[in-house]
Amino acid sequence: MVGFFNEGSDELFVDYAEIELKAGDGGNGAVAFRREKYEPMGGPAGGDGGNGGSILFKVDDRKRTLMDFKYKRIIKAENGENGKNKNRYGKNAEDVVLSVPKGTIIRDIETNQVIADLVKEDQEVVIAHGGRGGRGNTKFKTSTRRAPRFAEPGRKGEEIKVVLELKLIADVGLVGFPNVGKSTLLSKISSAKPKIDNYHFTTLKPNLGVVHLDEDKSFVVADIPGLIEGASEGTGLGHDFLRHIERTKILAHVIDSSGFEGRDPIDDFNKINSELKSYSEELSNKKQIIVLNKIDLVQDKKQIEELKNLFEKNYDVYEISAISGENLKALLYKLYEEVLNTEEEIIFYEETDYKVYKEKEIDTINVRKENDKYVADGYFLERLVDSTNFTDYESLKHFQKVLKDKKVIERLENLGAKEGDTVSVCGIEFDFIE
Numbered sequence: 001m002v003g004f005f006n007e008g009s010d011e012l013f014v015d016y017a018e019i020e021l022k023a024g025d026g027g028n029g030a031v032a033f034r035r036e037k038y039e040p041m042g043g044p045a046g047g048d049g050g051n052g053g054s055i056l057f058k059v060d061d062r063k064r065t066l067m068d069f070k071y072k073r074i075i076k077a078e079n080g081e082n083g084k085n086k087n088r089y090g091k092n093a094e095d096v097v098l099s100v101p102k103g104t105i106i107r108d109i110e111t112n113q114v115i116a117d118l119v120k121e122d123q124e125v126v127i128a129h130g131g132r133g134g135r136g137n138t139k140f141k142t143s144t145r146r147a148p149r150f151a152e153p154g155r156k157g158e159e160i161k162v163v164l165e166l167k168l169i170a171d172v173g174l175v176g177f178p179n180v181g182k183s184t185l186l187s188k189i190s191s192a193k194p195k196i197d198n199y200h201f202t203t204l205k206p207n208l209g210v211v212h213l214d215e216d217k218s219f220v221v222a223d224i225p226g227l228i229e230g231a232s233e234g235t236g237l238g239h240d241f242l243r244h245i246e247r248t249k250i251l252a253h254v255i256d257s258s259g260f261e262g263r264d265p266i267d268d269f270n271k272i273n274s275e276l277k278s279y280s281e282e283l284s285n286k287k288q289i290i291v292l293n294k295i296d297l298v299q300d301k302k303q304i305e306e307l308k309n310l311f312e313k314n315y316d317v318y319e320i321s322a323i324s325g326e327n328l329k330a331l332l333y334k335l336y337e338e339v340l341n342t343e344e345e346i347i348f349y350e351e352t353d354y355k356v357y358k359e360k361e362i363d364t365i366n367v368r369k370e371n372d373k374y375v376a377d378g379y380f381l382e383r384l385v386d387s388t389n390f391t392d393y394e395s396l397k398h399f400q401k402v403l404k405d406k407k408v409i410e411r412l413e414n415l416g417a418k419e420g421d422t423v424s425v426c427g428i429e430f431d432f433i434e
Helices: 182-189 238-246 265-279 301-311 328-341 378-384 392-403 408-414
Strands: 003-004 012-022 055-059 072-074 095-099 104-107 114-118 124-128 157-168 172-175 207-214 217-223 248-257 287-293 318-319 366-370 373-377 423-424 428-431
Touching: 012 124, 055 104, 072 095, 114 124, 124 157, 124 408, 172 182, 172 238, 182 207, 182 217, 182 328, 217 238, 217 328, 217 373, 248 265, 248 328, 265 287, 265 301, 287 301, 287 328, 301 318, 318 328, 373 378, 373 408, 392 408
Parallel strands: 012 072, 055 095, 172 217, 172 248, 248 287, 287 318, 373 423
Antiparallel strands: 003 012, 012 157, 055 124, 104 114, 104 157, 207 217, 366 373, 423 428
């Protein structure tokens, strides 16, 4: 899990978490019989079990971090209540609703496939489904089976390990080498208060700010921590923050035009773009506005003109001083214009790309021969064995009928099973009878 101190609060900025989810099991159906005074024949009266609780994720606009999952790594929902006598149903368990920030991606750890991409206010998705409650013995009554002495166990709730990954949703991403003035720029154009100092890597977390041009004109800017060579390979803060640039519509590439620290602005520009391309082809293709910052420190104005002429061949270029505010208004209106023009270019994980987490196949039945014994198992048969009272004739008869209906008997015969052979069904051994 990655955590970074969030300036101005006591909260950590956490944008990555691995957690384990366990939905609740369904309650077992009940085996019960009526005992009323004037009901001499009795009759089944076992109620169904309640459904287990599911685990959902829901977008909460007030959330800015995955801090809630920093210490709580295993999340469980309650089981459904068992069925009761007098045909009373067990209670369904409450669902667990987990709040996450907008921009949260949920991946299956095992496959790394995206299950859900939560990008809309109040959007929610069920990640682990609770098990269905088992049926009580009342449900197994037939014209020939008047008093079934068995019920159905509840199904198991789904279990899954997932990665939560927060990708900030901003319109403009500020990129550039450390100490080129991104944090100062953000503080001047919005109400954000990032830490600003004349040191490298003073920004250890992405900061968001809202730029208000007019009453109905605004956009969101993300100050992405300074990138360095090797960032695409995880060097420095590389991977931890390159992901946040993916959700921006356009990039404002901030360059220190003064060369005050002895750096080459052109070399810095090329290195940053190389890292973006190495990390993702999509990043390198994003619209970039070149921001030549710190013009107030430039002694020779020809230096600015040379840089501007070089970049203007392929980019829109703005010369600014974040510290003095020079030319900021023109830059902001240009950024706003580009945000409007690239509204449809953001790519999210569409619903058709979601990996729907599949519950264990309820009809899974495996039949095979192991040495001199025939074996049948699988989730369906496990539930069948659990619901069978092998000391009761009617229950045993139901068990045999299900094996026949599900073609288990036929499959055993195809493997060569004959009268008197040993058959193991989920660990319970029988003599095969044709």
